[in-house]
Amino acid sequence: MATDHNKPIYVLNGPNLNLLGQREPGVYGAKTLADVEQDCMDFAAKIGIDIVFRQSNSEGELVGWIHEAGQQGSAVAINAGAYTHTSVALHDAIKGVDVPVVELHISNIHARESFRHHSMIAAACLGQICGFGTASYTLGLQALSDHLES
Numbered sequence: 001m002a003t004d005h006n007k008p009i010y011v012l013n014g015p016n017l018n019l020l021g022q023r024e025p026g027v028y029g030a031k032t033l034a035d036v037e038q039d040c041m042d043f044a045a046k047i048g049i050d051i052v053f054r055q056s057n058s059e060g061e062l063v064g065w066i067h068e069a070g071q072q073g074s075a076v077a078i079n080a081g082a083y084t085h086t087s088v089a090l091h092d093a094i095k096g097v098d099v100p101v102v103e104l105h106i107s108n109i110h111a112r113e114s115f116r117h118h119s120m121i122a123a124a125c126l127g128q129i130c131g132f133g134t135a136s137y138t139l140g141l142q143a144l145s146d147h148l149e150s
C-alpha cells in the first residue's frame with residue numbers, strides 16, 4: 001500500500017489516559033497526555049507525516065473515530081486503554097476499516113495482572129507494541145509509516 005501523504009495517521013487514546021502523569025507514575029511514567037501528544041507531533045514532523053491525536057472515555061466515540069480514520073486517515077495507532085481487554089465493538093470497528101491499525105500500550109500488558117494479558121483487538125490489528133513507556137507511541141508511528149511506505 002502506498003502512503004497517502006494527504007491523509008493523517010490517527011492516534012487514538014481510550015479511557016482514563018487523560019489522567020496520564022497524575023497517578024501511577026511507576027507504571028505509566030511522568031508524562032501527561034499533552035506531553036505525549038507533543039512528542040507525537042514532533043516525531044511526525046521529523047518523519048514527514050501528519051497526525052490527528054484524540055482521547056475519549058467513551059467506547060462509542062472511539063468506534064466512530066476508527067470509522068472516520070477509515071475514510072479520512074491513512075492508518076490508526078490506538079491505545080485502547082482498558083477497552084483493549086473487553087471490547088468486541090473495537091475489534092469489529094478495526095476489522096471494518098481498510099487502513100492498518102497498530103495496537104499500542106505504555107506498559108507491558110503481558111507482564112501485568114492476568115486480566116490484561118488478553119487483548120480483544122490484537123487479532124484485528126497489524127501488530128502490537130507494548131512495554132516501552134510512552135515511546136510506544138512514536139514506535140507505533142514509525143511502524144505504521146514504514147508499513148505504509150512498503
Ligand code: CA2
Pocket residue numbers: 015016017019020021022023024028079080081082083084104105106107108109116
Ligand atoms: O499500558 C497501557 O497503555 C494501557 O493501555 C493503559 C490502560 C490499561 O487499562 C491497559 O491495561 C494498559 C490504563 C490507562 C489508564 O491510565 C492511567 C494513568 C494514570 C492514572 C490512572 C490511569
